[in-house]
Amino acid sequence: MCDADAPLTAVARVLRGRGLQGRICVLPNAVPTAAAAAEQLRCAVGAIANSLIFRAGDDPVLVIASGAHRVDVRAAGALFGVDRLRRADSELVYAATGQRVGGVAPIGHPAPLPTVIDVDLAGYGRLWAGAGLEHAMFWATYDELTDLTGARPAVVGA
Numbered sequence: 001m002c003d004a005d006a007p008l009t010a011v012a013r014v015l016r017g018r019g020l021q022g023r024i025c026v027l028p029n030a031v032p033t034a035a036a037a038a039e040q041l042r043c044a045v046g047a048i049a050n051s052l053i054f055r056a057g058d059d060p061v062l063v064i065a066s067g068a069h070r071v072d073v074r075a076a077g078a079l080f081g082v083d084r085l086r087r088a089d090s091e092l093v094y095a096a097t098g099q100r101v102g103g104v105a106p107i108g109h110p111a112p113l114p115t116v117i118d119v120d121l122a123g124y125g126r127l128w129a130g131a132g133l134e135h136a137m138f139w140a141t142y143d144e145l146t147d148l149t150g151a152r153p154a155v156v157g158a
Contacts, residue, residue, distance in 0.1 A: 007099040007132030010108030015138060018148060023138040030134040032102040034067025037128060037137060044068075047124040049145060051106040053093045053113075054085035060096035061085070062115040064106050064129070064149065065156050069120070072158035079116050079154050103134035106149045117142075117151035 008024070015023055031037035034048040041048075048067030053060055054076070061080050065071050077084040090101050097109045106115070106129050121127055122142040129145065131138045146153065 005133070007097075007103065007105065007108060008136050009132075010098065011105045011132045011136075011138060014107045014148065018144075020140065020144065020148075023140065024131050025128075025137050025139070026131075026133075027135045027137065030102065031137065032134055038067065041128050041137065043126070043128060044124065046120065047127055049106065049118075049121055049127045049129040051104040051130050053088040053096055053104060055088050055092065056080035056082045056085055056114070060088055060092055060113055062106060062113040062149070062151075063156055064115065064117040064121070064145065064151060066118045066120040069157035071156050075158075076116065076154070076156045079152070079156075080114060099130075099132050100134070103130050103132055103136065105130045105132045105138070106145065106151075108132055112150060115149045115151040116154040116156060117146050117149065118156045119153050120155075120157055121145070122153070 038045040046068035
């Protein structure tokens with residue numbers, strides 16, 4: 001693998017360390033949206049676990065949200081002790097995750113981020129999350145993804 005694959009390698013390392021190897025799917029096309037991912041993976045859009053980096057004050061935070069809805073930035077902000085979350089710019093996303101917008105994974109970051117996970121994702125047996133590159137995804141159960149990320153379950157959808 002080349003340096004461009006480093007984010008995918010970091011995700012694979014985390015999965016392997018938890019005994020979850022063989023979960024990554026490299027797709028033929030980029031999947032920058034939940035709808036595009038669901039189409040290529042042939043799953044419900046709600047089973048796509050979007051990894052969204054926000055700014056809570058000056059700090060980056062991660063919201064893992066179902067692809068079926070938008071994040072309520074006021075309600076989610078309260079979970080992080082702020083009035084509302086603000087979308088992180090691409091520079092902050094990269095600094096916090098080592099991954100580019102469009103391929104952000106919930107794992108494989110240089111350091112853990114404060115994280116919440118959408119309780120709506122618990123309704124799906126298999127979730128698909130970004131694997132660090134815009135054309136790679138990995139699957140996990142809700143409990144596995146919660147454990148992998150140290151996320152707090154919460155209502156985040158609008």
